[in-house]
Amino acid sequence: MNTQNLKLLSAFILIISSSVAAAEVKVIANSNVTDSGLSADVIADVFLGKVGSLPSGVKAVPIDQDEGSAVRDEFYSKASKKDSAQLKAYWSRLIFTGKGQPPKSVADDGDVVAQVSSTPGAIGYVSGGASVGGAKVLMTIP
């Protein structure tokens, strides 16, 4: 396959993925989180319990959204390439070996904002259009 073809292919994939992609997701954090330029991988690692602290040394407190919410599915499929079933399988491997429990989850964007704003080290995600109140936006995942 030559470069021209590759370019065409990637353009094609881009078009397809952008037309399929739904809403964007905003990752928000408590104001005491000073890290900037975090990658989506690091954020995913925090939510998957793979890392406990952010690069700055702040102990991260992930605030998840309840199972079944659209923004949750969106966040995990984009940040960790896992759908809700794969996520469940992932957590069952940790839960039933005593190696971890999923993060605390709340009902909706508003609750996430409230929890993140009031909890030091908290990191959450909300849908792109949500107002973030006293929390700060770490990144936007398109």
Next chain:
Amino acid sequence: MEKKLSYLTLAATLFLSPPLLALTDAEIEARLDQDAAKIKALEAELANAKKSPVYEQDVGKSSDSKLAKQIQQIKDKMDNEEKNFKINGFLTAGVNMADDNVGGDFAIDNKPTIGGDSKMGLQVSAKINDKADATVQLLARGRGKGLGNSSDPWQVSAEWAYLGYQVTDDVKVRMGRLRIPFYMTSETLDVGYSYPWVRPPMEMYTTALTSYNGLDVLYKFSVGSVNTTAQLFTGSSANMNNMGDADQELSTSLEDLYGLNLTAAIGNWTVRAMASTLSIDGESAVRTDTILPDVGVDISALYSLPPGSIYTPALDQYAAYNLAALSQNGLNFDSCDLDQITGAYCLGGGYLHSSADDRFDYYSLGAQYDNGSLFVMSEVAKLKTKRARIFSDTVAMYVTTGYRIDSWTPYITYAHTYDTESAAYLAANNLNPSIKPDASKSRSIGLRKELGSSMDVKVEWNNRYDFEVPSATYGDDLNIYTITLDAVF
């Protein structure tokens, strides 16, 4: 809304009054109208009630600060309780069937049976304080039949029961009853939902010993962007695990287990290596009518008797030869039960007891690639025994690959296992009657379908072939069909 309610009423009426089926459309219509009127009246009543002062006082002012505070307090308390106390569970309901009654750990029969692959676990985890937690996982497995207990196939055991202590953010120590982490999915062997197959490849995941009493240390660290976990484990297993059937019972207890595994994950890749050493104390009890020759068989060679000696039940004196002769064969039999009926040793009804110990070195290496859609996982393990008294030296491997398309995951597996000891060596040294020089290969095709995000159903066709010792009944080709339903909650 009203329409929905009408449907609901219709459904309820249909359910409650079968004669309704005999009604005409017009009559049904009239009834529905009646019901709709009733609902309207109820709604009006409710609206009136809301306006009443009592409602205002009790419910209407729920936004009042005092009540709101109380509700918040209760909510916080419930949150805390939830944080300190977790209950999780998993279950697999499995039906399996093969060309022949092959039994084994999974009690596979030649007709569809529920049991061998079925299991259910319940885990309770309590946080004692910021650093300490206690976890108990009870597991009921439907494989008693395969263990020679057909009257009650359900065997309940505590696979996990430990006290955990978080020493630092990265180091955790656990003491109590733990799963032996020999392989990649050893610790979740019974959580069907957590792995792609109906059951982990039997060539590698033999399940005679799954738990031990002792401690492990988990240490999480990062090397660049590689997330690594080291697990150091040591202990013993006092409880005996029976294998085989009612005629041949072998129990093995495990001592001086020391092991270390390292799991490194980067991006889509996970690599795992394990090394361990342990000693095994084996106890075997073999029903003597299964080892005594059949009536009419020439036993001259077996018991060093004059040529032409034929075994008859009357020749009780040969029972004495039996023990001596078997011992001469290099097998170290300790005792022989007195048969209650014949009064002879080691005749029908008696068990021949023997014991042996051995020392193992055990190694495994695994790798997994998973990009969200495509996954490949493979493991290879080597068991090196010092004397081959209970198990044989074995090499086992498998490779599985699958591809997720929405909620469907088709997968294929190839597995291979072989002994590295000769038949003569095993016959002379191994006291486990079920251990014969063995090798087999298997190929499987399966399909997993997600049902929501906590349940799945899997079907698998497993074909085992290339047996070193072909079976008298199914020869060199055995098909096993399995369907399982997995759930986690």
